[in-house]
Amino acid sequence: MTVRGAGETSLPQFAEVVVIGGGVIGVSCAFRLAEAGVDVLLLERDGLGEGSTAKAAGGIRSSFTKPVNVELGLRGLAEYSAFRERFGVEIDFRRDGYLYLITDPADVPAIGHCAELQRAHGVRSYLLDPAEVRDVLPLIEPDGVVAALWSPDDAKATPDAVVQGYARAARACGAQLRTGVEVTGIERDGDALAGVRTTAGFVRTGAVVCAAGAWSGRVGELAGLDLPVRPFQRQVVFTGPVPGLPESVPLTIELPSAFYFHREGAGLAMSYCEDDGFPGFGTRYEAGEWLPRLAELAGRRIPAVLDAGIRTAWAGLYEMTPDRNQIIGESVLLSRFFYATGFSGHGFQMGPATGELIRDLYLGRPTSVDVAELDVRRFAAAGSAPAEHHIV
Incomplete structure (x- = not known):
């Protein structure tokens, strides 16, 4: 019944x-x-x-600072890499990697520990110097970058x-x-x-x-x-076509600004995560002071994006714990x-x-x-x- x-x-x-x-x-x-x-x-x-x-970015990674999160991330990578065969659904799985750009020398030891943790779990993870960053992503302007963490096995899906x-x-x-x-x-x-x-x-x-x-x-x-568990609003913008955009673009995160981007069609999806964020359930995109700050971060790191324009934007929620x-x-x-x-x-x-x-x-x-x-x-x-x- x-x-x-x-x-x-x-x-x-x-x-x-x-x-x-x-x-x-x-x-x-x-x-x-x-x-x-x-x-x-x-x-x-x-x-x-x-x-x-x-509203998720679709990133899949094992590059975490806690072993339990590394293990959970590795399981996600394994399942999603075989998802089409297992479930018969195309999820656009791509191993474009994750690239962390470090601009504060004080963060380098923690990133080095993260790389060691990945390798201890059998994951390829490399510390790069600034000159090596452009070998991974020529689009990047490396000024101010003191080191980078490159995890080529990390991925993205829909x-x-x-x-x-x-x-x-x-x-x-x-x-x-x-x-x-x-x-x-x-x-x-x-x-x-x-x-x-x-x-x-x-x-x-x-x-x-x-x-x-x-x-x-x-x-x-x-x-x-x-x-x-508390809701925090996160915003993302999607650009028009970016000149010279490579076919493979890692999900790239600058620290400590938490500015990030990844390829979305012929352009980029971009955002940055404020520590305090926007608490609450609101999902209305508000450019306000947020967009000029994003433009500043993006223009410094990927100047070519400034000519691409914004195609669309949205806001979604993160579910945050203390x-x-x-x-x-x-x-x-x-x-x-x-x-x-x-x-x-x-x-x-x-x-x-x-x-x-x-x-x-x-x-x-x-x-x-x-x-x-x-x-x-x-x-x-x-x-x-x-x-x-x-x-x-």
């Missing part, structure tokens, strides 16, 4: 697991659970992949195509995916889950996966839990409430590993990566965990 909601929406009366959120994290979790034989219902307020995933591939695979395994359905309440029976209230009716369930991205804090509140690291685990306050959120700009690249982790946590299996340090309880512990850098 089903409970009928507005329009064509219908919900089952019961689901073994309810996944809240239809971005790349949610559909990856739904697929891996369904693949393992679990009865899964995914609920998405809007359309699949229409939240933060739709997030929307990945979401559709996972969604199709999840449905083929028996998962039910419902869009246009908003979760309005989470019912508890003491410290156990009883069900989920939605705009289309009530669903009994014994397990919930919160994969709601920037909205996860609100989902946590519905369950009486504190998930320290230490810029994701939270993955199961609540100790509400049994079978799992969370996979707060990826702080890294959700797309960590989607494959996260689906597998949530599956294994739900089934009580050993996880392929030890994610104990990503438990939400770290924020209540004395002191604070080291922050992940380079959140682009």
Whole structure:
């Protein structure tokens, strides 16, 4: 039997697991659970992949400063490199690499440690001097660059195509995916889950996966839990054709300004990440003081882009935690409430590993990566965990 909601929406009366959120994290979790034989219902307020995933840059990397993030990133690279063969969907996977441009000598030791960490995991990662930077990307004006980190195996893909591939695979395994359905309440029976209230009716369930991205804090509140995930607006502009643009352009990040760009068609997608950002759920692009600062950063580093003009621009949301690291685990306050959120700009690249982790946590299996340090309880512990850098 089903409970009928507005329009064509219908919900089952019961689901073994309810996944809240239809971005790349949610559909990856739904697929891996369904693949393992679990009865899964995914609920998405809007359309699949229409939240933060739709505005993701599509970068996939293992160049992180924490070993756990390196491992999660490597799993993403492995899955996406074989995605077309595994899922039958073209995701435009390209190994154009990541290039970090260092302009502050004080950052060089940390970048050197990052390179050593990558190599310890079998990843090609090289420290470059300024003269070598233009060998990787001739477009670059290297003035002020003191060193660079070059990770040629890092890549880029199309997030929307990945979401559709996972969604199709999840449905083929028996998962039910419902869009246009908003979760309005989470019912508890003491410290156990009883069900989920939605705009289309009530669903009994014994397990919930919160994969709601920037909205996860609100989902946590519905369950009486504190998930320290806050939304921050990020803006991106897309240029017209850039003269002399090479076919292969690494996703390039200047530090510490966090100005970044990558190839998008015949032009570039460009942005920079302010430390404090724009807190809140707003997704309206505002040029304001932000665009002149972007033009200053871009003109200094890639002068050719100044003649390209802006083709379009948009704003989206990052889901930030206090230490810029994701939270993955199961609540100790509400049994079978799992969370996979707060990826702080890294959700797309960590989607494959996260689906597998949530599956294994739900089934009580050993996880392929030890994610104990990503438990939400770290924020209540004395002191604070080291922050992940380079959140682009």
